[in-house]
Amino acid sequence: MTNSALALPATGAGSLRQHPLVLRYAPIATIVLTLIAIWYVAALLMNWSLVRDGFEREETPYTVSDVIAGTMSAERPLLPAPHQVISAFADSVFGYAPSAPRSLVYHAVVTLSATLLGFALGSLFGIALALMIVHSDVLEKSLLPWIICSQMVPILALAPIFVVVLGALGLHGLLPKSIISAYLCFFPVTVGMVKGFTSPDPMQLDLMRTWSATPRQVLAKLRWPSAVPYLFASLKVAISISLIGAIVAELPTGGEAGIGARLLAGSYYGQTIQIWAALLAAALLASGLIGLVDFAEKITGLRMGVRP
């Protein structure tokens, strides 16, 4: 890792520095610890006046340490402290049965299923568009402007329209959310795959031509394999975007279930801790999903003889 040298001084002395686990995790641990420290300081500063005003309103005597303790344990802080978020997160993950509406697992699964369906739809659609663009100049000229335009309209404005229109067509629940998520995530896949399908070396394309290969053979034996690195790069972007799409799509649906619904409910009732716990869940979900794509990329790379 390139930044391990930066982090090493923080990990302390001697032979420990050379330990492979230290070398591997020291950089990320340093950053996490720094962020948490900053977070605590920010929580202290942001909640300070809130807590102090609270004491003054009740006209109870207080000391500085009382205020400090208060900023770390307020019920509705401006910025909850990390341990509050983590304990709220742990409570809502482990404290209820996974099918209970108060369980974060339940909401995560709702969002996850919309994300995965949207990701699958969007990726397939994105690849199909890329294929059309690569194989036809006319389609490239006619489709590309629309594809770019589609991404310039804020999804927050489009999502309610989607929900209403699809609802009028009799589609409710999972599908409208997936379609909004697919609408967001097809774009990086299309852009990446157009690049990928056109990435083969001219010599390799000439070779296929000297063998008078059919366009289908060129696609299967040359363009597809050449596009694989681009595919995974775009899928990593696409899967995190489709999670965002699914969460955004949950906002205008009235917030029955899903991480988006939790965020919405949290903001209605000023439950900042609940919002942060839901955000934490979304972040963990996203890194898990990206990790899955990463894993698929590694496996594919091994099978394709990528230089280690």
Added chain:
Amino acid sequence: MALPRGKSLKADHPDVTLHPDGRAPFAAPIESVRMSSEAEATVEPVSMTPRLAVDVRNVSLTFETGDGKVDALSNVSLQVAEGEFVSFIGPSGCGKTTMLRLIADLQQPTSGTLLVNGVAAEQARLERRYGYVFQAPALFPWRTIEKNLKLPLEVMGFSDSEQRQRAARYLELVNLTGFERKYPWQLSGGMQQRVSIARALSFDPALLLMDEPFGALDEIVRDHLNEQLLQLWNKTGKTVLFVTHSIPEAVFLSTKIVVMSPRPGRIIDVIDCNFPRDRTLEIRETPEFAGIAQRVRMGLRAGHSYDE
């Protein structure tokens, strides 16, 4: 013998100056023997083509660029008999690679006719009559060496067992048995280029087009591969068209050396070069070798190729 055809051609195109020294197109004894059977049959040029591996007549290629017209090739004619080893030598921009690409139907001439094995270049390509070796090995990095060799065979629809047999046979021919399961990055540049030669031979085309195949290799590897290529040519009896920058390489390998000159790309000399077929690198020390090399050098100089 070949004069009637030459005459009829010159009647139509008085400016044909393919063989400046006035020699008949085929100087090698093998071809002149074959010729006699058909010489009296007809004076129609097309009927004489079957024994010609390549027949280029009055071919020109003009590009339109921002600075105006560029004559990549200007009124070039060349006949290559089956079994010959013809080298094209000349400075950059003289059209030697273009010539090869025209013969391979990777580019089309602006005017003139081009026959390969007696049929139009496009037809020859569709019938997979030639194998092409590029400057770079252009192996497919996600395929093992064996699978790279099999690629043209897959494209052409050979059976699985035939593919296996041929891959083994041609890997042996280029001394790479045992490397079947390796990936291209695990091989040296010289080995990779040998794989690409084996790949070009794997479907047994009668004609081998080689565009500076050893240009990127160091001299020791190059000498070694030159000897191997010569043996291969001797063993298989293929017709080889070989583009090179190196005078010793051209003289060592060829039965005929075509000296070309740029602006406009044209042939300025065709030199016969008939060393014994089983020659070794030692002939480079002989006066005959030096004589031919000298004539090539004179030809290059006459084309003012290095003066500009």
